[in-house]
Amino acid sequence: MIIRKAIKEDVPSIVSMIADDKLGALRENYQNPLPLRYYEAFKRINEDPNQELVVITNAKEDVIGTLQLSFIQYLTYQGGIRAQIEAVRVHKTYRSKGIGQKLFEWAINRAMERKAHGVQLTTDKKRPEALNFYEKLGFKASHEGMKLHL
Template sequence: MTIRPAKKDDVVAIVEMIANDKLGMLREIFKIPLPDSYYEAFHNIASDPNQELVVLENESQIVIGTLQLSFIQYLTYQGGIRAQIEAVRIHEEHRGKGIGQRLFKWAIARAKEKRAHVVQLTTDKKRPEALHFYEKLGFKATHAGMKLHLP
């Protein structure tokens, strides 16, 4: 298996995985051709040096996993860097095989390379299985997260 930066050709496979769960199917539009908004977002992510969108390919070079790692520079922690993990997905046929754990180990190692002092993520309360998975990896629910959805 190989973890590599995502390419434009991977966007369809990534969006398909993102849309393929009970919450994703409510907010994503997975159809071929994909709406241009996904390609615009990919371009913005790929051109930002603080963003790393990666895919995990199996031995047949088929994309079976993805995540986005964002590096956030800020003034607290003496000018520290936070690594934010988002949009983690493993293709449904490959779940439960340690692939997600492998992807997270890569992300944590990458965060250390970039000298981040913390790796953080959020998970929807409607995904208790994800919360359990993250806790098994050593993540702790130390803060209360809040969101304000804008119209």
């Protein structure tokens, strides 16, 4: 398995995984051909030095997992950087095989390389299995997150 920076050709596989659950199916528009707005978003992510969209591939080079790692500059922590992990997905046929853990190990190591003082994430309360997974990786529910959907 290889973890690498996502390329344009990976976008359909990434969106397919994001759309392939009960919550993603409500907000994504996975179809063939993929709507142009996904490629436009990929271009903006790819051009931003503080965004890293990665995939993990199997031996046949199929995309089997993904996550987005964002580096956020703060004035707090003496001008520190936080790493934010989002959009973690593993293809349904590869779940419970250690793929997610490999992605997180990569992301945590990358955050340390970038001198981040912490790694944070959010998870939907409707995904208790994800919360359990993150806790097993050492993440703590230390803050209460809130969102305002626009």
